[in-house]
Amino acid sequence: MSAGHGGLYCEACHDSTHALAPSTLPNKDGLKFFQLQGHNGPIDACNVCHASLPTGPGPHGILAPHTWSFTFGPDRSSTPNPGATVVYTHTLLNTGNLTDTYQLQWSITQPWSSVTATTPITLTPGQQSIVTVTANVPNDVGTVGHRDITLITTTSTSNTSLQAMVTDFTLVPSARVFLPIILR
Secondary structure, eight states: OOBOGGGOBTHHHHOOGGGOSOOSOHHHHTHHHHHHHSSSSSOOOGGGTOSSOOSSBOGGGOBOOOOOOEEEEOOEEEOOOTTOEEEEEEEEEEOSSSOEEEEEEEEOSSTTEEEEOOSSEEEOTTOEEEEEEEEEOOSSGGGTTOEEEEEEEEEESSSTTOEEEEEEEEEOOSOOOOOOOOOO
């Protein structure tokens, strides 16, 4: 038996050589292909086996489609006391198979928060960058009850319709409630 892409036997993608003849029941004979990729025929969707699109050639020299995609997250929140410093970190990850550059824009609602990022950020496929937000809550009773909302929007410069946003919510509580533990 011959082996192909990734050391897999041909049958893994093409099915048994006895099953290659045209069928009158294509949605039943090719059930595994239909379940894996949504249509019959040899596996031709990279994401059936790969978590992210490959950057090199696949089986029979086929190249994955050129794809720009990324993730940016997560959202964060905190309830610090006055005088505290809160650091939120976010990961920008290029999940596509092409090098891409990302433009970041942000807004803050309190002067005690800041965003640390060099923009634009260029990432190769699979590469990531950390974006940091720091909230230095003033040690002042006047900050009690205040909140800061920081919004960071990331846009692909290769495909400007691709955008992602994270939100950081910092609330300086006016009171804290500590519940007693009751054992029965």
